[in-house]
Amino acid sequence: MGGSSVPKSAGSSLRRYNEQMLEKDISDLLSSWKQDLDDCLLIFVFAPGIVNRNSIFGCQVVRKDDPRIRHVPFPTRRPVLKEVDRVHHIIMSLQEVSEVRRQVMVRKVRVKKAPPAPAAAVATRSVEEERLNEPAIFSLVSKRDEPAIRALVHQDESAINVIEPVNRRSPLHCASLAGHARMVSFLLSLGADPTQRDGSGKVPYELCKGKEERDAFRRFWASEPDKWDYSKSQIPSMLTIEMEEQQKQKAAEKKEKEKQRKKEQERRKKEQAKQKKEEEEKNRAVQESQVKLSDRELRALAAERRLGVTSKHPEFECEMCKVKASSAPFERLGFKYCRWNSRASARI
Known part of the structure; x- marks a missing residue:
């Protein structure tokens, strides 16, 4: 019935009373049908919800574990007599009574069938089976076993150009795809056909991954120019010893040239760094000399910069502080000084 044991309102009390009366009516009805229910082969029940199921199975006339209990396998309408007749007619039209009796009395053991294998698994299995049936030369090529390949081709010359069943490739195709340049040259020397196409229409040269494998085909063309129609092999040109040299x-x-270019770049960088360093030192020396100038000399230099007047005196080196300057020097006895204090110190 749900809810707490104590009703909290008049509405809940009325609802509980109605549920109890409904359960009592259903129990009395099923009890009156007990003899008929015991004689039934199947009992079809449609009782959605916990309350409805408890109303039917709570009176112990019909038990949940009764093997005759079946669920109505289709939706139903309002539970009136007309609907009961309709459901009964549909159920009885599905199977005969004798068939129903046989199903109730005899338990059939259902054997679970294994689910069908997916298409991908079937395809993989078929590919694996085909690979197991491929010629032995393909495994020898993958292992790069040259003596065994030579012995096999000596016994059967057609083995060198045999086709594997999966991708329709020859041993030369497989060696080119694997990137084994030495094996490519070896198979070509044994008579492998470079013009043979696989299932996708490609020749072995088109499956090469690197330059070494491609050069192996070109060298073979140069050594055996008349053995195959190389125009069908997609090989661009032959490669002779002179061409390799x-x-x-x-x-x-x-x-x-690349080495010389890098050396020239390094030399230029060093020269630029040296020039930059010399300029920085020169600017630093000029700044230091300007710091040592008097206020009058600094104002004169500033005025010259504003007026754009260049110094008429060439650059000289002070006899006292050994600093190069370009301002008007102070001279005494043929010696030049950058400022008056230096001249006075020299005089002392």
């Missing part, structure tokens, strides 16, 4: 020489020259 020229490439090495060009690479060395380029490296030397």
Whole structure:
């Protein structure tokens, strides 16, 4: 019934009373039907909610663990006699009474069927099975076992150009894709076809990952120019020994030029740093000499800067303080001084 044990209002008291009376009516009704219910093969119940289920199963006439209990497998309407007839008609039209009796009396053991394998798993399994059936030369190529490959090709020359079932690739395709330049040269020397295409329409040269594998194809073309129709192999050009020497020489020259360029940059940086340092020292010396000037001399220099007048006297070095200055010097006995105090000190 829900709620607390003590009613808190007149409305809740009335609701509880009605629920109790409803349970009593249902219990009395089911008790009067007990004989008929005991003779039933199946009992269909539609009682949504805890209160409704307690009203039906609380009187012990119908138990929850009764194997005959079934849930009405479709929605129902208002519980009136007409609706009961409709539900009964639908249920009886689904199965015959004999079939229902057989299902009640005989328990069928249901065996769970394994769920079907997903398409991806089936595809993976099929690919793995195909890989298990691929020729032995492919595993030898992946292991780079040259003696075993040579012996296998010696027994069967067609093994060098055999096709694996998954991607329709040859051993030369696999070696190019794996980036084994030495294996590429070895397979070509045994008669591997560089014009053979795989399932995606690519030749072995197109699967190369690096320069070494591509150069292996070009060197083979230079050594065997008439063995294959290299226009179908997508190899751009042959690579002779002379061409390799020229490439090495060009690479060395380029490296030397780059080295010289870096050295020149370092030299320029050092010169610029040296010039900057000299300018800073010169400016510092000028500032120090200006600090030692008298107020009158500083005002004269400031006036010259404002008027844009340059000094008529060349730069000289003071005989007393050894500081270079460009202002009008003080002279005595042929010696030049940057200020009067220096001249007076020299006189003393």
